[in-house]
Amino acid sequence: xxxxxxxxxxxxxxxxxxxxxxxxxxxxxxxxxxxxxxxxxxxxxxxxxxxxxxxxxxxxxxxxxxxxxxxxxxxxxxxxxxxxxxxxxxxxxxxxxxxxxxxxxxxxxxxxxxxxxxxxxxxxxxxxxxxxxxxxxxxxxxxxxxxxxxxxxxxxxxxxxxxxxxxxxxxxxxxxxxxxxxxxxxxxxxxxxxxxxxxxxxxxxxxxxxxxxxx
Amino acid sequence: xxxxxxxxxxxxxxxxxxxxxxxxxxxxxxxxxxxxxxxxxxxxxxxxxxxxxxxxxxxxxxxxxxxxxxxxxxxxxxxxxxxxxxxxxxxxxxxxxxxxxxxxxxxxxxxxxxxxxxxxxxxxxxxxxxxxxxxxxxxxxxxxxxxxxxxxxxxxxxxxxxxxxxxxxxxxxxxxxxxxxxxxxxxxxxxxxxxxxxxxxxxxxxxxxxxxxxx
Amino acid sequence: xxxxxxxxxxxxxxxxxxxxxxxxxxxxxxxxxxxxxxxxxxxxxxxxxxxxxxxxxxxxxxxxxxxxxxxxxxxxxxxxxxxxxxxxxxxxxxxxxxxxxxxxxxxxxxxxxxxxxxxxxxxxxxxxxxxxxxxxxxxxxxxxxxxxxxxxxxxxxxxxxxxxxxxxxxxxxxxxxxxxxxxxxxxxxxxxxxxxxxxxxxxxxxxxxxxxxxx
Amino acid sequence: xxxxxxxxxxxxxxxxxxxxxxxxxxxxxxxxxxxxxxxxxxxxxxxxxxxxxxxxxxxxxxxxxxxxxxxxxxxxxxxxxxxxxxxxxxxxxxxxxxxxxxxxxxxxxxxxxxxxxxxxxxxxxxxxxxxxxxxxxxxxxxxxxxxxxxxxxxxxxxxxxxxxxxxxxxxxxxxxxxxxxxxxxxxxxxxxxxxxxxxxxxxxxxxxxxxxxxx
DNA sequence: AATGAATGAGCTTTCATTCAT
DNA sequence: GATGAATGAAAGCTCATTCAT
Numbered sequence: 034x035x036x037x038x039x040x041x042x043x044x045x046x047x048x049x050x051x052x053x054x055x056x057x058x059x060x061x062x063x064x065x066x067x068x069x070x071x072x073x074x075x076x077x078x079x080x081x082x083x084x085x086x087x088x089x090x091x092x093x094x095x096x097x098x099x100x101x102x103x104x105x106x107x108x109x110x111x112x113x114x115x116x117x118x119x120x121x122x123x124x125x126x127x128x129x130x131x132x133x134x135x136x137x138x139x140x141x142x143x144x145x146x147x148x149x150x151x152x153x154x155x156x157x158x159x160x161x162x163x164x165x166x167x168x169x170x171x172x173x174x175x176x177x178x179x180x181x182x183x184x185x186x187x188x189x190x191x192x193x194x195x196x197x198x199x200x201x202x203x204x205x206x207x208x209x210x211x212x213x214x215x216x217x218x219x220x221x222x223x224x225x226x227x228x229x230x231x232x233x234x235x236x237x238x239x240x241x242x243x244x245x246x247x248x
Numbered sequence: 249x250x251x252x253x254x255x256x257x258x259x260x261x262x263x264x265x266x267x268x269x270x271x272x273x274x275x276x277x278x279x280x281x282x283x284x285x286x287x288x289x290x291x292x293x294x295x296x297x298x299x300x301x302x303x304x305x306x307x308x309x310x311x312x313x314x315x316x317x318x319x320x321x322x323x324x325x326x327x328x329x330x331x332x333x334x335x336x337x338x339x340x341x342x343x344x345x346x347x348x349x350x351x352x353x354x355x356x357x358x359x360x361x362x363x364x365x366x367x368x369x370x371x372x373x374x375x376x377x378x379x380x381x382x383x384x385x386x387x388x389x390x391x392x393x394x395x396x397x398x399x400x401x402x403x404x405x406x407x408x409x410x411x412x413x414x415x416x417x418x419x420x421x422x423x424x425x426x427x428x429x430x431x432x433x434x435x436x437x438x439x440x441x442x443x444x445x446x447x448x449x450x451x452x453x454x455x456x457x458x459x460x461x462x463x
Numbered sequence: 464x465x466x467x468x469x470x471x472x473x474x475x476x477x478x479x480x481x482x483x484x485x486x487x488x489x490x491x492x493x494x495x496x497x498x499x500x501x502x503x504x505x506x507x508x509x510x511x512x513x514x515x516x517x518x519x520x521x522x523x524x525x526x527x528x529x530x531x532x533x534x535x536x537x538x539x540x541x542x543x544x545x546x547x548x549x550x551x552x553x554x555x556x557x558x559x560x561x562x563x564x565x566x567x568x569x570x571x572x573x574x575x576x577x578x579x580x581x582x583x584x585x586x587x588x589x590x591x592x593x594x595x596x597x598x599x600x601x602x603x604x605x606x607x608x609x610x611x612x613x614x615x616x617x618x619x620x621x622x623x624x625x626x627x628x629x630x631x632x633x634x635x636x637x638x639x640x641x642x643x644x645x646x647x648x649x650x651x652x653x654x655x656x657x658x659x660x661x662x663x664x665x666x667x668x669x670x671x672x673x674x675x676x677x678x
Numbered sequence: 679x680x681x682x683x684x685x686x687x688x689x690x691x692x693x694x695x696x697x698x699x700x701x702x703x704x705x706x707x708x709x710x711x712x713x714x715x716x717x718x719x720x721x722x723x724x725x726x727x728x729x730x731x732x733x734x735x736x737x738x739x740x741x742x743x744x745x746x747x748x749x750x751x752x753x754x755x756x757x758x759x760x761x762x763x764x765x766x767x768x769x770x771x772x773x774x775x776x777x778x779x780x781x782x783x784x785x786x787x788x789x790x791x792x793x794x795x796x797x798x799x800x801x802x803x804x805x806x807x808x809x810x811x812x813x814x815x816x817x818x819x820x821x822x823x824x825x826x827x828x829x830x831x832x833x834x835x836x837x838x839x840x841x842x843x844x845x846x847x848x849x850x851x852x853x854x855x856x857x858x859x860x861x862x863x864x865x866x867x868x869x870x871x872x873x874x875x876x877x878x879x880x881x882x883x884x885x886x887x888x889x890x891x892x893x
Numbered sequence: 894a895a896t897g898a899a900t901g902a903g904c905t906t907t908c909a910t911t912c913a914t
Numbered sequence: 915g916a917t918g919a920a921t922g923a924a925a926g927c928t929c930a931t932t933c934a935t
Contacts, residue, residue, distance in 0.1 A: 065373060066369070066370075066372060066373040067283075068370070069373065147372070150369065154281070154283075154366065155281070157362070157429070158280055158281045166430075193446050193458070197439070197442055197443045197446050198446070200439065200440075200443045201420060201446065201447050203423075204420050204423035204424050204427055204440075205416060205420050205423055206423070207423040207426055208418075208420055208421070208422040208423030208424075209423075211423070211426045212422060214372070215368055215381075215385070224415065225415075225419075228412045228415045228419070231408050231413070231416065232416050232450075232451075235447070235450040236447075236450050243407060243408070
């Protein structure tokens with residue numbers, strides 16, 4: 034018996050296939066949810082062979098973690114880039130910039146939000162995932178807290194702590210994300226921004242208008 | 249072919265065991281997440297035998313749906329009871345009552361919130377579940393919209409629609425829930441209430457104080 | 464808590480329920496095949512409660528055997544009644560009578576044939592069932608052998624044993640049954656009879672015509 | 679979670695294992711009947727692991743259908759090969775050849791016949807199976823009808839249609855098969871052939887003898 | 894005698910992982 | 915490095931049987 038089959042050409046491209054798997058994983062989470070994201074689903078999407086996940090990531094769990102890591106890195110990078118760019122600006126402008134970022138299509142789009150909450154769900158019962166989600170959350174929260182402290186310093190409010198103000202704003206942003214996650218059909222990014230500035234204006238009338246930062 | 253062990257005890261109480269299964273399902277969702285809520289897990293928790301789920305609910309999916317139904321019924325009942333009790337009260341008192349309900353330990357406790365968001369996660373990719381979650385959400389949202397309309401009528405705001413106000417409040421409550429879901433360790437119910445009334449007071453100074461409704 | 468339910472009236476009618484179960488079993492075999500004849504299926508058809516089969520027959524297997532026994536008894540009874548009635552008649556008339564019986568609607572009807580072959584299938588791998596099916600087969604075969612011996616005595620055929628003749632006829636009847644079992648839609652009882660007498664006439668021209676026995 | 683045992687041997691030969699599964703299925707049908715042919719039974723016989731059936735055939739039902747297809751293909755192939763080989767021969771010789779085929783050990787052996795009737799039993803209540811069994815039956819019947827038409831043309835019979843003749847012969851072959859299925863212990867292939875030619879000779883004395891075709 | 898809730902062995906199927914090629 | 919056939923634990927489900935009532 035003579036061998037008929039030929040070895041298929043081989044692309045020695047380890048990092049490319051690694052990235053393909055991460056991307057396919059994120060796509061699958063969006064399409065079918067993290068619960069239904071099976072090895073088969075990922076591999077079909079990545080158009081790679083069965084053993085690839087275990088070859089590149091040892092097991093499925095590691096791939097999911099790497100996908101989460103990749104995902105949070107994107108957020109962190111744009112978030113800090115924006116934060117850096119307004120380092121010396123007024124607190125109101127800082128706030129405007131960060132809110133613009135967090136309600137921007139880059140962050141507040143269907144895929145992005147879905148991935149975030151699917152991972153957060155898993156993180157609840159899994160220490161390893163929580164590491165990444167908590168880190169991102171902490172940075173996000175600390176930033177808003179710090180900006181709120183500056184805003185309150187500029188325009189003190191009778192009997193109100195900057196902590197409470199920050200808490201409300203953070204909660205509202207989180208609420209808008211979850212709203213998009215659960216009702217992406219009816220969600221309007223512009224309405225979310227508008228609502229946000231109405232509340233900021235009510236609290237800090239000398240620093241904001243309904244359109245954004247005063248100065 | 250041969251029988252080895254046999255439990256002697258037997259409870260002839262169909263509705264009781266049905267309820268046990270629903271409760272065990274909700275417990276399992278809290279403990280290990282909806283993803284890991286297997287038939288075995290539920291049955292171990294309920295201390296019932298393998299065939300019970302199929303006997304009482306035909307299949308696991310039906311049990312999950314019944315558990316969701318049971319869960320949303322609890323919320324709806326207390327929610328409407330509260331709403332009914334303030335029918336003729338001032339809009340500010342209505343708001344205070346509903347917020348008190350939605351941030352109360354009965355609704356905003358670890359188990360309750362976890363179950364809610366675990367089901368919401370599943371609802372995203374499953375029509376059947378969405379039916380129940382959407383119904384609850386709609387009632388919740390409509391109620392707050394209607395109260396906000398009354399509040400704005402009593403104290404009009406320059407260039408701000410009652411819709412935007414309601415949107416912000418709903419979003420904030422949702423945000424507080426998700427905050428509890430994801431950070432139940434650090435979450436403080438009293439802080440949530442306080443924050444909420446700071447925002448309400450900022451918007452409607454003649455109807456609210458930082459402690460609640462003025463009258 | 465007071466008991467609400469009342470005990471349902473009880474019909475003390477053991478033999479009736481026994482017979483109901485046997486009949487429901489045979490009905491089920493016809494409707495869904497012996498393979499799909501589950502305890503539930505039988506009990507639904509009999510409109511009796513879950514425990515009835517085990518109460519009256521110990522287990523499902525015993526009920527099936529009793530149903531087979533009941534079934535073969537019917538055949539045997541009509542078969543021997545017919546045989547008895549032509550004890551002193553000519554062999555040709557005996558043959559005509561027995562063939563008429565075996566191709567009659569009482570025996571060669573959809574239900575009857577289906578039940579027969581469904582049980583025969585099971586009998587192949589189950590000694591207990593084979594007992595009953597073999598007994599019926601033996602009687603059937605012996606009778607035809609004996610009639611053929613008489614026919615050949617009355618009209619000897621050159622170089623042909625009565626055994627071979629009988630073998631062919633028995634085989635043909637069996638073939639007609641199986642034909643009905645597998646193609647009951649297109650099967651015609653009259654065509655079967657006609658075909659049968661063509662072959663008998665070809666073999667014994669002085670004792671048969673295409674319509675039946677000569678005398 | 680932890681792996682305990684692991685077979686070291688592994689055959690990388692997909693089509694071979696596919697065929698093994700088909701063969702094991704047919705073996706199981708012969709040994710324990712189609713009713714008791716479980717996935718475990720098949721896999722034990724094939725000495726393959728649990729997941730193999732679903733890997734090669736998606737599910738058990740597909741494997742059974744493929745086994746039936748494989749089985750009918752064998753019959754069709756030899757049947758048509760024989761038919762082709764006597765295309766230009768006399769109708770009597772054609773008949774002799776086809777009967778020889780259908781009563782030959784290749785077709786009329788215990789395994790073969792058992793498989794056939796087990797599948798036919800299932801086909802009664804299952805459309806998918808009936809497709810295959812009916813196709814084979816139709817070809818078989820049509821061929822005998824056509825040969826009988828030729829035989830009658832060569833030697834007309836008073837008041838007898840070729841249809842009735844064919845009906846009798848087909849019925850007799852079917853009867854011989856079922857006889858073998860149900861009584862393989864006592865069945866004699868030579869006796870079956872002998873009987874068959876006795877009947878053919880009685881009908882067409884100028885074309886057959888008790889040994890076969892005259893010319 | 895009769896009921897039907899309860900049991901659990903055994904069924905088919907899914908799927909992350911392994912490993913010879 | 916890449917492939918995909920193979921593995922087997924664990925999943926959900928079916929169903930004959932049991933037994934307190």
